[in-house]
Ligand code: SF4
């Protein structure tokens with residue numbers, strides 16, 4: 802099979818064109834012009850002005866975890882280890898103890914989640930038979946200056962409230 806070859810003329814005949822200097826400076830002038838206009842007025846930029854402007858978090862969005870409670874304030878978790886067993890990142894560490902609030906038999910005496918290992922997959926939430934763990938806190942940013950500050954403890958998880966109503970959470974399909 803023979804194809805017809807089209808020979809394109811190479812652009813850039815004189816020295817300026819061959820060095821591309823004029824075109825480089827033209828391009829830089831356009832970039833610099835955009836920089837100045839956006840620097841003076843950035844309201845038309847298609848970016849989110851974080852952190853002044855927070856992102857809209859929906860109930861389906863998986864944020865930092867929390868442990869839920871019954872209406873009387875007792876924790877729902879029964880230390881069944883389903884979340885720990887299903888966690889692909891192996892970042893949940895639970896120690897079970899005897900229940901002291903009169904409900905069922907067991908409760909966690911230690912419940913740590915290492916957020917540096919967590920991949921926010923939500924399997925722990927899916928696996929829980931008690932709806933005791935959720936990722937509906939709306940917390941999208943976790944910061945710290947040492948590794949241990951990224952390990953959420955039982956108290957941290959119990960103290961964090963949900964960011965949505967029950968209706969919103971269920972409607973979100975979480
Ligand atoms: S979100 Fe996934 S990785 Fe993170 S604790 Fe739950 S199961 Fe483990």
Ligand code: SF4
Pocket residue numbers: 877878879880881882883884885895928929930931932933934
């Ligand atoms: S959070 Fe749920 S799955 Fe995990 S130990 Fe507690 S009851 Fe079991």
